[in-house]
Amino acid sequence: MTDNGYTVKPIGVVHSDLAGRQAAPHQGFEGAPYAWVEVNPAVAEGLEGITAGAEIILVTWLHQSRRDQLQVHPRRDLNRPLTGVFATRSPDRPNPIGLHRVRVMEIMGNRLKVGPLEAIEGTPVIDIKPVLPQSADA
């Protein structure tokens, strides 16, 4: 570790019909569409073992977010009190990491069709993890 932090390198990118934040639902289970994740060929062998039908956690970098927000009104509802970003899923947070539990619908080489997914077109993907049946967790 350095005082300047760590470097995250995208392993892929989201291709979605959602063009921008305004169009995106707050959560995947709120009517989000299916999307394709295109994994960089250089790391595609890391996909070995993922099968259609599996549930995975996509970890994204929410690249359009503000990193200087520490409190927000949840769901941008001004009637809800200011809340610490670590108690919310706001994309605006010091490290704008997104977690998305999705199902793999189809696999074509280095591309995975997944959903429902609220991440917008062009969102960098930084990790993919299996959902562990024992814990049903992140």
Add this chain to the structure above:
Amino acid sequence: MTDNGYTVKPIGVVHSDLAGRQAAPHQGFEGAPYAWVEVNPAVAEGLEGITAGAEIILVTWLHQSRRDQLQVHPRRDLNRPLTGVFATRSPDRPNPIGLHRVRVMEIMGNRLKVGPLEAIEGTPVIDIKPVLPQSADA
């Protein structure tokens, strides 16, 4: 985005009796201890709204990991076939991000007692998120 990626800055650190990777269970639910998360004072107002008893997702940077591994034997068991890291929870992966679903046991200012947690002493924390009851997901 740049070709060089994004910079993640730690928002805190894990204090645990687990001194190193050899001592750590593979998953939190496999007998891991409770630990303290010390959040940097500069971002501590982001904790507002987290309460004792809540379940949260700790997002960590698994700083002792190898980033050049694309396939591993799951659970370091050589009898299990080589598997893509994105189909496993191996800490060795291109971006060594850890996800840990834990319960908040106690809050003292900018410190949270959480567990069970398999992350080792000194692990940087890069984000904290609530578990959403609607999705029971990451």
